[in-house]
Amino acid sequence: MRVPLSWLAEFVTWSASPQALAERLTLAGFPVEGLEDVGRLDARIRVARLIAVEPHPHAERLSVCRLDVGEGAPTAVVSGAPELAAGQRVPVALAGARLPDGREMRTTAFAGVESAGMLCSEAELELGDDASRVLVLPDDAEPGTPLVDIAGIADTVLELEVTSNRGDCLSVLGIAREVAAASGVPLRHPRPRPRETGAPAAEDVRVRIEAPDGCPRYCARVVRGVTVQPSPLWLRLRLRRAGMRPVNVVVDATNHVMLERGQPLHAFDLERLAEGVIVVRRAASGERLVTLDGTERTLDPADLVIADGRGPVALAGIMGGEQSEVTAGTRVLLLESAFFAPAIVRRTARRTGIGSEAAYRFERRVDPAMVPEALDCAAALIGRLAGGRAAPGIVEEPAGGWTPEMPAIRLRPRRVAALLGVDMPRGEIRRRLRALGAECRSDAGAFVVTPPSHRGDLEREEDLVEEVARLGGYDAIPVRLPEMPLTSGEDSRTRLTARRLRRLLIAEGLAEMVTLAFTDAATNGRLPGFVGRALAPLAVRNPLSSETGELRRSPLAGLVRATATNVALGADFVGAFEIGKGYGVDAQGVRQEPRALAAVLCGAWPSRGVERIGPTVDFADLKGIVENVLAGLGLQEDAARWRPIGEEAFLHPGKAAVIEVAGTAIGVAGSLHPKIAQACDLAEEVWVCELDFEILADYGSRRVELRPVPRFPAVTRDIAVIVDEAFPAAAILEEIRSLADARIEAVRLFDCYRGAPVPTGKKSLAYSIAYRAADRTLTDDEVGVVHAGVLERLRERFSFDLRA
Amino acid sequence: MEEELARLREAALAEIAACGTEAELEAVRVRYLGRKGSLTEAVRGLGRVPPAERPALGALVNQAKEAVEAAVAVAGERLAAARLAESLAHDRIDVTLPGRRRPRGHAHPLRLVEDEIVDVFVGMGFQVAEGPEVEDDYHNFAALNFGADHPARDAQDTLFLADGPDLLLRTHTSPVQIRYMRATQPPLRVVVPGTVYRRDDLDPTHSPMFQQVEGFMVDERVSFADLKGVLVHFLRRLFGAETGVRFRPSFFPFTEPSAEVDIACVRCAAAGAADPACRVCRGRQWLEILGAGMIHPNVLRAVGYDPETVQGFAFGLGTDRIAILRYGIEDLRLFYENDLRFLAQFPS
Numbered sequence A: 001m002r003v004p005l006s007w008l009a010e011f012v013t014w015s016a017s018p019q020a021l022a023e024r025l026t027l028a029g030f031p032v033e034g035l036e037d038v039g040r041l042d043a044r045i046r047v048a049r050l051i052a053v054e055p056h057p058h059a060e061r062l063s064v065c066r067l068d069v070g071e072g073a074p075t076a077v078v079s080g081a082p083e084l085a086a087g088q089r090v091p092v093a094l095a096g097a098r099l100p101d102g103r104e105m106r107t108t109a110f111a112g113v114e115s116a117g118m119l120c121s122e123a124e125l126e127l128g129d130d131a132s133r134v135l136v137l138p139d140d141a142e143p144g145t146p147l148v149d150i151a152g153i154a155d156t157v158l159e160l161e162v163t164s165n166r167g168d169c170l171s172v173l174g175i176a177r178e179v180a181a182a183s184g185v186p187l188r189h190p191r192p193r194p195r196e197t198g199a200p201a202a203e204d205v206r207v208r209i210e211a212p213d214g215c216p217r218y219c220a221r222v223v224r225g226v227t228v229q230p231s232p233l234w235l236r237l238r239l240r241r242a243g244m245r246p247v248n249v250v251v252d253a254t255n256h257v258m259l260e261r262g263q264p265l266h267a268f269d270l271e272r273l274a275e276g277v278i279v280v281r282r283a284a285s286g287e288r289l290v291t292l293d294g295t296e297r298t299l300d301p302a303d304l305v306i307a308d309g310r311g312p313v314a315l316a317g318i319m320g321g322e323q324s325e326v327t328a329g330t331r332v333l334l335l336e337s338a339f340f341a342p343a344i345v346r347r348t349a350r351r352t353g354i355g356s357e358a359a360y361r362f363e364r365r366v367d368p369a370m371v372p373e374a375l376d377c378a379a380a381l382i383g384r385l386a387g388g389r390a391a392p393g394i395v396e397e398p399a400g401g402w403t404p405e406m407p408a409i410r411l412r413p414r415r416v417a418a419l420l421g422v423d424m425p426r427g428e429i430r431r432r433l434r435a436l437g438a439e440c441r442s443d444a445g446a447f448v449v450t451p452p453s454h455r456g457d458l459e460r461e462e463d464l465v466e467e468v469a470r471l472g473g474y475d476a477i478p479v480r481l482p483e484m485p486l487t488s489g490e491d492s493r494t495r496l497t498a499r500r501l502r503r504l505l506i507a508e509g510l511a512e513m514v515t516l517a518f519t520d521a522a523t524n525g526r527l528p529g530f531v532g533r534a535l536a537p538l539a540v541r542n543p544l545s546s547e548t549g550e551l552r553r554s555p556l557a558g559l560v561r562a563t564a565t566n567v568a569l570g571a572d573f574v575g576a577f578e579i580g581k582g583y584g585v586d587a588q589g590v591r592q593e594p595r596a597l598a599a600v601l602c603g604a605w606p607s608r609g610v611e612r613i614g615p616t617v618d619f620a621d622l623k624g625i626v627e628n629v630l631a632g633l634g635l636q637e638d639a640a641r642w643r644p645i646g647e648e649a650f651l652h653p654g655k656a657a658v659i660e661v662a663g664t665a666i667g668v669a670g671s672l673h674p675k676i677a678q679a680c681d682l683a684e685e686v687w688v689c690e691l692d693f694e695i696l697a698d699y700g701s702r703r704v705e706l707r708p709v710p711r712f713p714a715v716t717r718d719i720a721v722i723v724d725e726a727f728p729a730a731a732i733l734e735e736i737r738s739l740a741d742a743r744i745e746a747v748r749l750f751d752c753y754r755g756a757p758v759p760t761g762k763k764s765l766a767y768s769i770a771y772r773a774a775d776r777t778l779t780d781d782e783v784g785v786v787h788a789g790v791l792e793r794l795r796e797r798f799s800f801d802l803r804a
Numbered sequence B: 001m002e003e004e005l006a007r008l009r010e011a012a013l014a015e016i017a018a019c020g021t022e023a024e025l026e027a028v029r030v031r032y033l034g035r036k037g038s039l040t041e042a043v044r045g046l047g048r049v050p051p052a053e054r055p056a057l058g059a060l061v062n063q064a065k066e067a068v069e070a071a072v073a074v075a076g077e078r079l080a081a082a083r084l085a086e087s088l089a090h091d092r093i094d095v096t097l098p099g100r101r102r103p104r105g106h107a108h109p110l111r112l113v114e115d116e117i118v119d120v121f122v123g124m125g126f127q128v129a130e131g132p133e134v135e136d137d138y139h140n141f142a143a144l145n146f147g148a149d150h151p152a153r154d155a156q157d158t159l160f161l162a163d164g165p166d167l168l169l170r171t172h173t174s175p176v177q178i179r180y181m182r183a184t185q186p187p188l189r190v191v192v193p194g195t196v197y198r199r200d201d202l203d204p205t206h207s208p209m210f211q212q213v214e215g216f217m218v219d220e221r222v223s224f225a226d227l228k229g230v231l232v233h234f235l236r237r238l239f240g241a242e243t244g245v246r247f248r249p250s251f252f253p254f255t256e257p258s259a260e261v262d263i264a265c266v267r268c269a270a271a272g273a274a275d276p277a278c279r280v281c282r283g284r285q286w287l288e289i290l291g292a293g294m295i296h297p298n299v300l301r302a303v304g305y306d307p308e309t310v311q312g313f314a315f316g317l318g319t320d321r322i323a324i325l326r327y328g329i330e331d332l333r334l335f336y337e338n339d340l341r342f343l344a345q346f347p348s
């Protein structure tokens, strides 16, 4: 909301700087976003009286104006503006004046005629938008007066935020009430009334409410003999500074009342309303209305409309219709002031997408008591500015008026103390509630409080507690630490696991990413990931774009996309991980949000020292990272089995593995399927893995089981085999481990060689076996026996050339 | 034999003295004292000497051996010292060559900040809870006292799911308040970090997805003064012991009284004066940091508590916003675009 301080000052007097006032309002719950000085014009921009306007002797389109600027001899100014006439008061920027846009005026010659300044348009003075003509000032403006000294030109505008529960403060009067309550000063609340003449309004207009739930109160006035013309400068300035565009004096007067008192009004051209009837009713299905913005709208039975004898003429509380619009030719007005139900206005405003100032206020509830008052103010103002004569009487439905009964709320002082944590004297509580305009009487140790009609937001005891606290300022409430039993806090298991995994992966050189949970349907279909592989995708009903059309099943959707972004930005190496969720619906129709640890590797490792670039990342890098993470969680070194994956939707079938621990798949790792990489514009091979977070969390919470540190030396024997290229290297490791001989301490592959003299299609694998006993030094003989057993088992099991 | 011995000894001592390197010295040692060395042979030759001569000759042999051994030791020390001196005098490496590094990983700034926030509350005895991101209208709105036609329920602001009329992506972490309180009796103090969603495009100041931390505390007497105490403590732990904190009245459907909490602009405070052109606070000197209030009686009722016997406070803050202030970031997109050149600036 924008409130010019000169306007506010008509309702309340405060003794503080604008900054201090802003601070006070902010601390009362109306955060001031800005304090804007406006109309601070250079003092050398003056009021001038046009003494004479003569054509320029040498230039066809220019005039030479002789001006009275209040001092000495007339001043001559050359102007190209139209519609200049002797006797007019106009602004002149004399030599030396600085215009709001920063230009400085100088004495200049135009085709041989010297000009001592410039006549200004409202646009040049930043007082309006019209740049086509010179601004004409009121006739009572004294020549020579600096424009800035004319009342209403210079001002300060408060820009403040009003929370959605405080519709009563969407007006100058509402803010003035808050200033008065917060400062302990009186509020001035003048109630202008129009002078009434002629035949009673009821002879011209009848009002019928057919939808009292949507409109419990409707008031109308008739104003005859208006002249629709532009508004005077002061009114145009006020509207503009309050954020509205001036239209004509009638519309501007109704907007002025709305901005001042919070009650939206509408002016109809009465002569264009059929049969002089106003019917407030629900729209019939399929009814049409062309609104003031020129749009034809098909109405919905939920919409509340104002209709005349023919059909709808306005969307109630939202926007008028074009056909009954006030135009330059309008002579008789019907002014409408009503209470429209917030929910109904909100629904129609949402449906039609019309966000008018009127709808904004009705949605937040207007003050029912303001309905006739606003009507009087508008009629009086129009009478003053547009020559209108108000017809006697307000045509009102229901006849006796309507004000809702405000609730009588019980407020217990001990409840105030309990909620706020501070004792407050009863007298102080009463004083603050009365400052708000509430009625407050004592009853059996408590207060019974009836809020004023404009405070529809006050419904229960806690609301009043807030008001009591608010008026004293929240700063007055002490800062105290709670007294509670000394129990320890605890992070969640999920987060503790995530923190541990984060440390492990960061140690592996990967960067953590947080990616959006959304993806497009195509990507989601291609990229099921691991934890979400059995889930059906969840689609967003109202996405802003197809890119956010579904929730991802795998965090890899985000990581792969981020990889593509980084590669496109020139990254040589992408090593990243995310601990995030997949989303979807399982076979039983239950929504699931399984967590996963996903990682991606792409490109070449960064240089490790004096080298141009490190080695290209490959499967072994990824596997090493996963193995380190598992080991870091306390898993035994040989607990995980890596099985070739075979067919898999999103991984290269020949370059990926399922990772199993104790017979359960815990994740997958491998090369991203080339089709997906291609779809993401990734030319390079992308290595990805996804592990089930919940399973990892289980490992992480296990106790560490220690083995004794060996006290006797180990004996190492090596073996080498030549095998087919397809032979899995782990088969020999697993075979040897399956002997389960306690003396076989460790088996390790230490060489994998292809090339001469190994025949093509074969590879040579070399393993080292460490033998050790926990309680003695093994003799050569004993090692020989065990080793022979190992060789025998391998020869039995495999048919390869074994070299011991 | 004696002369032979004397000759050997003299020759050995001369050769030792002539050694210029430790390798030469070792060769000389082996030639005289090794398993097949001349002096070793001489000891062995004693067996062929008549027994009567053995003691005298034996003593001579031993003397010669010891003399040579001593000379070797002395020369060894001399040569080692010379080698060390040589090394110290001439061996040089280029210490300015780059180190051989493994790549360094990085934590995401949002996670760093979230951990920081959670840790402060855990330190005050709060438990950490989490909840689903796909929520229903009841937990996200109705139970939190949002009226049936509250603007926040609008499809303009909320992302709904196609699976059911009621399904949505939670717009705040507050549904966890409802879930937790329904399952637990007071007293309780809980903090809830999590991801939330709004119907916004990703731009410098908006994101369809962002992070929040919710907190609440309920018992028989916890009051607004306690709320102030806990939040002031929290904000000063996060932003520094001198940080100015102020509470302003505000409005949320699920709290009453409600407050907006500001901290004094971190940039202006660091500069020691308010800067009218400050790009952090835009000259306002205060920064909105979180929303809070006493839990609304309708919310307490919705979870089965009796508002006449228990009361509590709740608060919610944007992790992204705190990260923005903490790191002086001006574009929210940096958090979700994951440019490694941005991420690499954060500590491991």
Ligand SMILES: [Zn+2]
Residues within 6 Å of the ligand: B265, B266, B267, B268, B269, B275, B278, B279, B280, B281, B282, B283, B284, B285
């Ligand atoms: Zn600042």
